Amino acid sequence: MITVFGATGTTGAPLVDTLLAKGATVRAVTSDPAKVGTLKAKGCEAVAADFTDPAALARACNGAEKIYLVTPAHLNMRQWKANVIEAAKVAGVRHVVVATGLGASPKAGLTFGKWHSDTQELLKQSGLDWTFVQPTYFMQNLLWQAGSIAKNAVYYDDLGGPVAWIDARDIADVAAETLTAPGFEGKGLGLTGPEALTGDDIAALLSEVTGRNVTCAPLSAEDARAAMVAGGMQDEVAGAMVELASIAPKGYLAGIETTVSDVLGRPARRFTDFIAENRDAFVQ
Numbered sequence: 001m002i003t004v005f006g007a008t009g010t011t012g013a014p015l016v017d018t019l020l021a022k023g024a025t026v027r028a029v030t031s032d033p034a035k036v037g038t039l040k041a042k043g044c045e046a047v048a049a050d051f052t053d054p055a056a057l058a059r060a061c062n063g064a065e066k067i068y069l070v071t072p073a074h075l076n077m078r079q080w081k082a083n084v085i086e087a088a089k090v091a092g093v094r095h096v097v098v099a100t101g102l103g104a105s106p107k108a109g110l111t112f113g114k115w116h117s118d119t120q121e122l123l124k125q126s127g128l129d130w131t132f133v134q135p136t137y138f139m140q141n142l143l144w145q146a147g148s149i150a151k152n153a154v155y156y157d158d159l160g161g162p163v164a165w166i167d168a169r170d171i172a173d174v175a176a177e178t179l180t181a182p183g184f185e186g187k188g189l190g191l192t193g194p195e196a197l198t199g200d201d202i203a204a205l206l207s208e209v210t211g212r213n214v215t216c217a218p219l220s221a222e223d224a225r226a227a228m229v230a231g232g233m234q235d236e237v238a239g240a241m242v243e244l245a246s247i248a249p250k251g252y253l254a255g256i257e258t259t260v261s262d263v264l265g266r267p268a269r270r271f272t273d274f275i276a277e278n279r280d281a282f283v284q
Contacts, residue, residue, distance in 0.1 A: 002179050003027045003064040003093075005084060007046070008035050010140050011070055011099060014172035020044060022180055029060045051080035054087065061091035066179050070099040073112075073237050081119045085126050095129040095185060097178050099171070102136045102190050102257075110247070111240040120188075131178045132188040136253060138168045139193070139274045142202070144231075146281040153214045155206060157199025158224035161248030164192035167269035170260045177263050189259050194268045196254035202271065209275045210283050221246065 002019055006012035007028035016039070019026050026044040030036060031051065039046035049056035051071060061067065061084070069084050071077040081098065088096055104116030116134075123130045137159075149155055171191055178184040197205075203216035219227075221242045228238035247253060260268035275282070 001025050001027055001064045002066045002068070003029060003060055004068045005029045005049075005060070006068075006070040006072075007039055008032065009070060009072075010138060010168045011135075011171045011175065012068065014169045015068060015175050016042060016044060018172055018176040019179065022176060024180060027060065027064060051076075051083055054083065057084055057087035058091060060084075061087045061093055064088075064091065064093050066095040066097070067093050068097050068099070068175055068179060073233070073241070075234055075236055078115055078118050082122055085123055085128070088128060089126055093128065095131070095179075096123060096126075097131045097133060097175055097184075098123055099133045099135070099175070102134045102192070104132070104134055110243055112244050115240075129185040131184045131186070133171060133175050133178070133191060134188055135166050135168075135171050135191040136193075137163050137165050138171075139165045139269075139271055140168045142275070143278065143281060146278070149206060149214060149282045150284045153212050155199060155203045155214055155216050156219040157202070157216050158219040158221070158242075159199065159245050159248040159253070160218060161251060162196035162198050162201075162254040163248055164194075164196045164254055164256050165271055166191050166193040166260070167274055170264075170268050174260060174263050189263070190257040191259050192255065192257045192268070193260075194256065194270060196256065197271055205272045205275050206282055209272065209279055212283065214282075 002024050004012050004016050007016050008030050016028050028039040028044050028046045029049050033048040036046045036048050047060055049060045071080045100116035104113050106117050108114050108117050199216040203214045206214040225238045225242045229235050
């Protein structure tokens with residue numbers, strides 16, 4: 001049994017599908033009871049569990065051999081992950097695969113790197129087998145701007161430098177391998193896409209795919225933070241996101257990792273293909 005937390009999320013949803021396609025027995029966990037039925041319809045066990053409910057976490061972990069753990073970006077995410085790790089220990093889970101972030105380490109200088117490192121170190125000390133899945137920015141984040149791009153033909157760039165965006169489905173596929181194949185215990189897997197793209201590059205891809213003249217406009221750190229808060233993100237977390245974005249102009253988010261192709265034996269998905277698959281979202 002493999003328990004997948006965040007089973008309706010950006011990486012968790014495709015992970016459930018991939019694991020089921022591999023013939024794995026899956027328990028999908030969501031924090032929203034209204035989504036349990038949709039998960040069960042996929043052909044897996046499904047339960048609702050709040051990260052702050054020890055009894056619910058125990059039910060989610062009991063009988064599982066392996067766990068995929070991801071949480072939303074939140075001030076409490078370290079405690080939420082700690083709660084799951086504790087429940088996993090009690091339940092006799094053998095292996096936890098946790099999604100953190102590229103560059104997470106005890107020496108990290110950025111807030112997110114430190115937060116993710118805290119979780120990694122806790123898991124290392126838990127006595128459980130562990131694997132860290134450490135992705136960069138998701139291509140799926142572009143969909144947050146889909147309505148604006150469709151209406152105004154403008155891509156707002158809050159990064160200001162090249163980023164090696166990754167398709168969340170590649171994260172899920174790599175995670176599925178770590179959960180179903182041996183040899184990934186004790187490893188941190190940095191995950192990026194196959195190319196680093198600037199905001200102008202993304203606007204050019206949008207133009208090419210949609211047949212419209214999509215331009216790139218810079219988005220200030222203040223406006224980016226305000227937009228995230230308006231979307232429901234906690235101000236401190238939005239601040240950490242802005243801090244992370246601030247290193248893009250220095251080229252620190254442009255490094256290419258070959259992990260996706262190394263693990264899966266195929267190239268990582270390209271941004272142009274992601275945009276083409278979602279073309280209708282970017283046109284009126």
